[in-house]
Amino acid sequence: MDYKNAGVDIEAGYKSVELMKSAVKATMRPEVLGGLGGFSGAFSLEKIKEMDEPVLLSGTDGCGTKVKLAFILDKHDTIGIDAVAMCVNDVVCAGGEPLFFLDYIACGKNYPEKIATIVSGVAEGCKQSGCALLGGETAEHPGLMPVDEYDIAGFAVGVVDKKDLITGANIKDGDTLIGIASSGVHSNGFSLVRKVFKMTEEALNTYYDSLGTTLGEALITPTRIYVKALQNVKNAGVTIKGCSHITGGGFYENIPRMLPDGIRAVVNKDSYEVPAIFKMLMADGDIAEEMMYSTFNMGVGMILAVDKADVEKTMKAIEEAGDKCFVIGHTKKGEKGVTLC
Numbered sequence: 612m613d614y615k616n617a618g619v620d621i622e623a624g625y626k627s628v629e630l631m632k633s634a635v636k637a638t639m640r641p642e643v644l645g646g647l648g649g650f651s652g653a654f655s656l657e658k659i660k661e662m663d664e665p666v667l668l669s670g671t672d673g674c675g676t677k678v679k680l681a682f683i684l685d686k687h688d689t690i691g692i693d694a695v696a697m698c699v700n701d702v703v704c705a706g707g708e709p710l711f712f713l714d715y716i717a718c719g720k721n722y723p724e725k726i727a728t729i730v731s732g733v734a735e736g737c738k739q740s741g742c743a744l745l746g747g748e749t750a751e752h753p754g755l756m757p758v759d760e761y762d763i764a765g766f767a768v769g770v771v772d773k774k775d776l777i778t779g780a781n782i783k784d785g786d787t788l789i790g791i792a793s794s795g796v797h798s799n800g801f802s803l804v805r806k807v808f809k810m811t812e813e814a815l816n817t818y819y820d821s822l823g824t825t826l827g828e829a830l831i832t833p834t835r836i837y838v839k840a841l842q843n844v845k846n847a848g849v850t851i852k853g854c855s856h857i858t859g860g861g862f863y864e865n866i867p868r869m870l871p872d873g874i875r876a877v878v879n880k881d882s883y884e885v886p887a888i889f890k891m892l893m894a895d896g897d898i899a900e901e902m903m904y905s906t907f908n909m910g911v912g913m914i915l916a917v918d919k920a921d922v923e924k925t926m927k928a929i930e931e932a933g934d935k936c937f938v939i940g941h942t943k944k945g946e947k948g949v950t951l952c
Contacts, residue, residue, distance in 0.1 A: 626723035627721060627723040627726040627727055627730075627749055628647070630723055630724065630726075630727035631726070631727045631730040631731070631734075632647055634727070634730055634731045634733075634734035634735075634744075635647050635730070635734055635744045637734055637738060638734050638737040638738055638742070638743050638744040639743055640710070640711075640741075640742070640743045641655075642654050642655040642656075642657070642658065642710070642743070643655075643711070643743045643745065647746075649746075651746065652711065652713070652745030652746035654710060654711050654743070654745060659770055662770070662772040663772055663773070663774065664772060664773035664774065665770055665771075665772060665773075666707075666770065666771050666772070666773050666776060667768060667769070667770055668702045668705050668707040668768070668769040668770065668771060669702070669766065669767065669768050669769070670697075670698040670699070670700075670701035670702045670766070670767045670769075671698060671764065671765065671766040671767070672694070672697035672698050672701070672764065672765065672798075673694060673697070673762065673763060673764035673765070673798075674690055674693040674694055674697065674763060674764075674798045675798055675799065675801050675802070676801040676802050676805060677690065677693060677798050677801045677830075677831070678690055678760075678761065678762060678763065679801070679805060679810060680801075680810070680815065680827060680830055680831045681831065682759065682760060683810055683811070683812055683815060683827075684812070684815055684816075684827050684831060686827075686831060687725055687728045687729050687732070688728050688729075688731055688732050689732050689735075689831060689832075689833040690729060690732055690763060690831075690833075691714070691729050691730060691731065691732025691733030691734070691735070691736055691763065692732045692733070692735055692736040692739070692833035692834065692836070693732075693736075693797070693798045693833050693834045694714060694732075694733060694736065694763050694764060694765040695712055695733055695736025695737055695739075695740060695742075695765060695767070695836070696736055696740075696797075696798070696833065696834035696835065696836045697765075697797075697798055697834060697858070698712065698765050698766065698767035699712070699736070699740040699742060699767050699769070699836060699838055700834070700836065700837050700838075700856045700858075700912070700913065701767075701856055702767050702768075702769035703740075703769070703837060703838045703841045703842075703854075704777065704841075704854045704855070704856045704913070705769075705771065705776060705777050705778075705854070706771045706775045706776050706777040706841075706845070706851065706854075707769030707770055707771040708741070708769050708770055708771065708838075708842070709740045709741065709742035709767050709768075709769040709838060710742055710743070710768050710769055710770055711742050711743040711744070711745035711767070711768055712733070712736075712737050712740075712742050712743070712744055712745065712765055712766065712767045712768075713744075713745055713746045713747050713748075713765060713766045714730065714733045714744070714747040714748075714763065714764070714765045715747065715748050715750070715763070715764050715765065715766075716729060716730075716747070716748070716749045716750070716761055716762070716763050717750045717752055717756065717761060717762045717763075718749065718750070718751055718752065718756060718760070718761035718762075719751075719752060719753060719755070719756035719757045719758040719759065719760050719761070720751065720753065720758035720759070721749060721751045725761075726749055726761075729761070729763060730744075730747070732833070733747070733763075733765070736833075736836060739836045739838070739839075740836050740838040740839075741838060741839075742767065742769075775845070777851050777852070777853065777854045777869075778853075779852065779853035779854075779868075779869040779870055779871055779916070780871055781850075781852050781871075782852045782853045782869070782870060782871055782874050782916045782942055783852075783874070783942065784874065784942060784943050784944045785919060785941060785942065785943070786852060786853075786916045786917060786918060786919065786941065786942045787916070787917055787918070787919045787921075787922050787938060787940075787941055788876060788877075788878065788914055788915070788916055788938070788939050788940040788941060788942065789914070789915045789916075789917060789922065789925055789926060789929070789936055789937070789938055789939065790882075790883060790911035790913070790914050790936060790937050790938075790939040791835075791837060791840060791911065791912055791913040791914070791915070791929055791934050791935070791936045792835070792883075792910060792911065792912065792934060792935035792936065792937075793834075793835055793857070793886075793908045793910055793911055793912035794832050794833065794834065794835040794912070795829060795830070795832040795886065795888055796830060796832075796888060796889075796892075796907060796908070797834040797835070797858070797908055797912060798834050798858075799858050799859040799861075799906070799907065799908070800859070800861075800906045800907045801830075803892075803896070803898075803906060804830065804892065806896070807892055807895050807896035807898070808826060808830075808892075808895065814826065815827030815830070819887075819891070821887045821890075821891065822887050822888060822891070823887075829888045830888070834912070835912050835934070837856075837912065837913045837934070839932040839933070840913075840928070840929045840932040840933075840934045841854070841913075841915075842932075843928040843929065843931055843932045844915070844925050844928045844929060846928070847924050847925070847927070847928040848924070849917060849921045849924055849925050849928065850917070850918070850921070851915050851916070851917060851925075852915075852916045852917060852918070853869035853870065853915070853916035854869055854913065854914070854915050854916070855868060855869040855913070855914045856912070856913055857908040857909075857911055857912055857913065857914065858908070859906075860905065860906075861903075861904050861905045861906050861907055861908065861909065862878060862904045862905070862909065862911075862949055862951060863901075863904060863905040863949060864905065865914075866878070866914060866949040867947055867948050867949055869914075869916065870942070870947050870948075871947070872947050873944060873945070873946075873947065874942050874943070874944065874945070874947060875942065875943055875944070875945035875946060875947065875948055875949065875950060876916075876940060876941075876942055876948070876949040876950070877940045877941055877942070877943055877949075877950045877952065878939050878940040878949060878950070878951050878952070879939060879940050879952060880951055880952065882937055882938060882939045882940065883910060883911070883937040883939060884910070885909055885910050886909075886910045889903060889907060889909050889910060892907070904951060911939065914939065916942060919941075922938060926938075
């Protein structure tokens, strides 16, 4: 008996690392010290000395049951983008610059080419957000997970000067809410999605005119990364008063997280076109509208609160980053929370 016969192939692990090296190397920043393969990743903090009061920010998350789609479609090159996006969007939501990311992949069996493909997506997400893929772990779990399945999660670290932290404390009556478009369902609510739609290869490969693509392609579209958009707004000289990443809990849970006591958000549902995938989900699943807005992003992945005098400048900066945006509401005095009308 040996480790391989017990279900863990060390040689496959070595091959995975070799196959992913080029993708990881493409994410490196000047601050990264050493190369891939050490027991820990080293990142120089020399540049942070330029800040008055540097504050480290961190975020950790996964992709939830969205990985089930990757299994069925046998498409593994974008799920890593989702893992990065879920973490770095939280970091940038507080005003931070993502510095580095670490991934964790648990699998029933290590298929080197598949693992390398997953990590290529992680690397792409890191490139989109300007952070380094500093390290990671691939853990083979024979007997615990089916051989053809895996799960992926990650951890991001960023930095911000304390004076630039986005806390929501200065949001006041009459500020404007700007929504930045999502790329689809992102990585939340897939337990409900999988109850509404048949999770078969045939069903997911069915083309719909309303979607302009197959159902599977619409659902597996990776989570949008908003790092560049928010950095552009900051570089334009705009003070972002509050920022909400619309993830699990949708509008009702996430928008109030950026609000101070005594301020209520008012969101106009007709201020933008809700993407077809959400309309299909609502109709096919007979889901109440309130449940849709408390589960999904409904086409808005990030919401910013800015002074109304900064609206034009903010929207221009977001659009120059390649994102779509729209004025979706305002703030007013009242009980902390959100009103959709």
